Amino acid sequence: MRDRKIPLDPITVRNSGRPGKGTDRVIPGPTVGHLSRYLRAFAQFERDGVPVISSRELASAADLSPDVVRRDLAYFGQFGRRGIGYDVKTLGAKVKGILGLSRSWGVAIVGVGHLGMSLLQYGGFEKAGFTVEAAFDSDPSKVGWELEGVKIWPVGSLGQVLREKKIDIAILTVPASQAQRVTDELVDAGIRAILNFAPVRLSVPPTLLVRGVDLASEMEHLTYFLDKKKASRPSRR
Amino acid sequence: MRDRKIPLDPITVRNSGRPGKGTDRVIPGPTVGHLSRYLRAFAQFERDGVPVISSRELASAADLSPDVVRRDLAYFGQFGRRGIGYDVKTLGAKVKGILGLSRSWGVAIVGVGHLGMSLLQYGGFEKAGFTVEAAFDSDPSKVGWELEGVKIWPVGSLGQVLREKKIDIAILTVPASQAQRVTDELVDAGIRAILNFAPVRLSVPPTLLVRGVDLASEMEHLTYFLDKKKASRPSRR
DNA sequence: CACTGTGAAGTACTTCACAGCT
């Protein structure tokens, strides 16, 4: 139901099951998720003036196992020095590059309710490689205001402003009832990715990247483990 | 570095690798994550008056494969009827129970900035089995106010109020700089779980459940795939 | 004959364990 099947010769198998040196090696999903943690850790170590760290130290900072850290980093090449560890600055830059953060990305915040405002206030964007270029709201009394140096536009001007300001990513913070309609407008306007805070599953063309942050799911994840008092299962994420 | 090793007799191995009928069968992590989606889907089907659905229909609504749906549901027992499908009402109630939502959970919102306010406004809590019992803020000008029927208390009264109102879960929406300090107070006050919106990794005793929602990670996940234009990799989450 | 429940096969990820550099 997903892709095509093509059973592979056991010898030819993908990356022969591990990192390997072949071009276009595919990075496992969990590893991609770990990269942000490494970035945070590197930033902290750099602030603290630590030049070199071991996989054990990095693991501790990122709440992972040293094995995972070494495996993860090895996907990108051989960045450590045996007997020594990893150079914080070099590897930090490398991870940034892998995450696509060598360039800056244009971001729009769509929906300036309390959530949208908290994102506008949130300082972390610039230093992380994101530039909030515009905000949008359907409320005429909000349109025209400028918050934290970001102008609020009417939703109707999405297409024009998105193209003019070369915006790549939309953060969707409109009410659930409007989410799909606004999403359709974003798609028409040629947006490339959406971070969706509305508690609905958006229907979009398959080329578009969507990631959802769902409060209810997160809460339910907690209650699942609270209820079963499965003291097992570490914090995760 | 994690647990102890104890290599198991291949016969005795955990659940013998699959659902099985043994008591205390362990639900795989991904399956737990899927449950919320099923719940949303069931709610929708129930609203639409659909009494019975197939794994294919449920899969489509939850953006998963029918195989995964059947496997997931089979962990809890045999709820479907061969040749027919699943009873929406029955299974909906069952999933709710599994997620621990048969009871109501007391929730506190800690930090009433824009983000905290947007959560106070958010209607979805009550119908999802959560009761926002209190909010806390360190700003004296906010303390005493009542928003959406929820009173704002000073952070200093955390311990007292949490115990009095039998609050289980804290949603942490304070600035990063205060997150760890406030977390320590929450731990002292006997909180059982924290949903953390502050962009820091909280250090807590291992018995406590923590789940983090990290804006930067989510954005970086998007840029990773945007940058590589790996059109592969479905939306996920 | 549509649809579930589940062995069995396949694939993905983690952990072990150790050779090889510093």
Place this chain on the structure above:
DNA sequence: AGCTGTGAAGTACTTCACAGTG
């Protein structure tokens, strides 16, 4: 001695495929 990089083994999850059932 300390630490990386990586085969190999182990475990977890997904998909296939089909017998069993209404």
